[in-house]
Amino acid sequence: MCDGVAFSEVAMIGPALSSQPFVELLSLLSGIVSEPLLVEFPFERNYVTSIIRVSLYVSLAAVAASTLFSLPVAMLVGFTDFPGKRVVVAVINTGMGFPSVVVGLVVLFAVSNQGPLGSLELVFTKEAMIMSQFVLATPVITGVSLAAVTSVEEGVQDAAYAMGGTRLDVALVTIKEARYGIVTAVLAGLGRAISEIGSVLIVGGNIVRADGTSITRTLTTAIRVEARQGRYETAFVLGAILVALVLLINGIVLHLGGTGRGR
């Protein structure tokens, strides 16, 4: 395995550098090394990989659900006139700044025994975390998508209509024209979800199993715990992973955007 070899070379010179976070980051991101590591890390790899897994699962699920909900709403608001439209837009824009702890509190109440979803027993589960991140990401994705959709030139929509397009055809043309803005919206939503701490801490409880692997602990809540316990190296590595994930996602989108423009 090429990556494994490359990693091992880094790891061999590692003892002198073992305190440097980037070496630890490499070991974590490689994830495919089957040989025992020559570097002793200040944490269990399983602990970190489980945290990454939970973070990605919760954030991606929340953003996927939010996108499915937000895009039609953005199209509906962008394409139609109805009484109270300005109020709806104002609510969406206000929602972008919702304090996450308040969202967490509301979702916790909703899924608690006294709440309307109490029977589902979702307190301190990943599903409850997805719900809270959905609430946080939805105004962001809806708002930015709405801005992207409404910025598409009316003339382009007119052209689609003039060539015999139905309202659906015109909407599809608009989505295609606004695709980079919509991708940006989804990214912004993902950024909000994956870097969020307040609500997931409240509704998820930051729980780990007896073996140290995560049940509802995410990168952000783990960073908080590690920092509070004085394990700054681990906290920094987790922080670096979080930043690397966001950079990776942005890089993929930039690449796709570049490919798309060349069509």
Added chain:
Amino acid sequence: MSRETLRPDDSRWGPTDRISLESITHGFDGTTVFEDVSLAVEPGETVAIIGPSGVGKTTLLRMLALFLRPDDGIVRVDGDDVWALSKRDRLEVRRRVGMVFQEANLFDASVRRNVAYGMQVRRRWADRLRRHVERLLGEENRRVIEALELVGLADAVDRNVGSLSGGEAQRVAFARAIAYDPDYLLLDEPTSDLDPRNTAVIEDAVTAARNDGIGVALATHDMNQARRIADRVAVLLDDSIIEVGPTERVFTDPGDPRARKFIDGELVY
């Protein structure tokens, strides 16, 4: 070939085949834009609509393209009162009318995708099936290339529209409107921002479309252009069409003194 020589020998059209506005009255926010306006464009003729800026030439074309429903009066296509038709039938009528705007309004895609768009929005199952068969047989590609050849851009078929100049973009917009073989073509000052070379290409394409039997309505403030390519001219002024007739007659001997003043450039508005 003039309209008079084209139509009598051509049996493709019935007696009611034309796109027309009949006694249209329309306004925005309490202001009257049109008062009892009537105009017809027949297959195989080019009608230029001239008038000062802001007089409503674009609004008139948008009514013919069924973007706007008039407050009063009838829009007919081949005898049908289109606003009395069902939504589905009206959609079919819309698909027989093409429009080119002052701006190219191209989609952010390749030239090919833009020009093929009008052929791809047909949504009835029979149309979809036919489209797939046409694509398999290369018919769609042939029509795309044919339309682009008309405006001298067949070589640009795989270029992205972002790489086109303004004139080329407008020529692609013309090809896009003509590729799906409409019966009527509405042109809203399509050459107002173009240089003489691109203007000439589009004017030639308009004449070719008209010679092919398409009815063309051209809104323009370029009276030389109207004189060059129109069979008939309608002068839109003071909320109504004050003069309509054969091009040379309107330019040399208009019946309405306001039309004379406008053509001579003496009208202050």
